[in-house]
Amino acid sequence: MTYVKSLLTAARTIEIEEASMRDTIEDGWVRLRLATASICGTDMHYFRHFANAGFYLDHPVSLGHEACAYVEAPNGSDFAPGQLVAINPVIECGVCECCATGDINMCATKRFPGSATTRPHIDGFFRQYFDFPARCLRRVAEGVKPEHLTFAEPLACAMHSVNRAGIGSGDRVLVTGCGPMGLLAVVGAVAKGAEVEVTDLKAEAIAAAQTVGAKSGYVIGAAAPPTASYDVVIEASGSPHAYNYALDAVRKQGRIGILSLIQPSPVPINLHLNALKEVTVVGSILFTKEFDEAVALIEAGTVDFDAITAGRFPVSEAQAACELMASGEAVGKVLIVPA
Ligand SMILES: [Zn+2]
Ligand SMILES: [Zn+2]
16 A cells, blocks of 8 residues: 655655555554644754754654544554544553653653654654554544644643643743744643733734633733743743743742753853742653543633644645744644645
């Protein structure tokens, strides 16, 4: 069986090839047909630099780790052919100490599609067909739209940060940066009952945050959030300087959640504010139990994911989709569909 596959072969170069599926499917894996995928900030780093956070790709790879799919061949699992499933892209080892406590994001030998952190690399989901372990797939309620379900993985990442920062009902929260991750942090914090404000360089991005529950926002350069007044600041801009703004905005004994993967570069930090205000800083990477939490929130149908979707492209136009994301013009997620 042949299918259309996008392959990142060098920085800013995606080639489209006609690939063929192997006849056999690995034991415990299921053959899937892409329903909808979405582009992550991580994919953008690989697209721009053929590397992310200091990890270089050894060879061409299909990008994409955010997707949902239809079951093509259950291969002995209890999934039904044609069934829509959410995909948790973390293939944890299942036997280490971290996996035993459910901290699959800390598993040292986990495998992750479309990433240089897994060697040899596993192709990601920006292709029409792929195989994936049955244990990573989740059944979903009838009627869930694939273009919403693809948000499960990034929403889980955002919700992990929200949970790690201990956001609860009535908390005053500031989210810095309204890229896709910031927008999903707003979704997660609002779902916990927090009162959320945002910052961004673009008024359109702040407007998008308001469609998913942010109360108000500040366009950087034109207005600034009040100092020392937020219970929690979630940093989602990826700009190293945003950390100093977060230190200003957070209240005494407040919390800062680092959601964006700030690229490794030295930055001067106003460390004294960490001490003087007794700020608790919590990092977060990927997710643990939040994948199921995210799927449940999507199934509930209360979030307007369409309002934070910037466009959709077929697999064969993955290059154009990545160029749109790279341009910085898109507000929200860019989706990839089979054709
Ligand atoms: Zn992602
Ligand atoms: Zn493990």
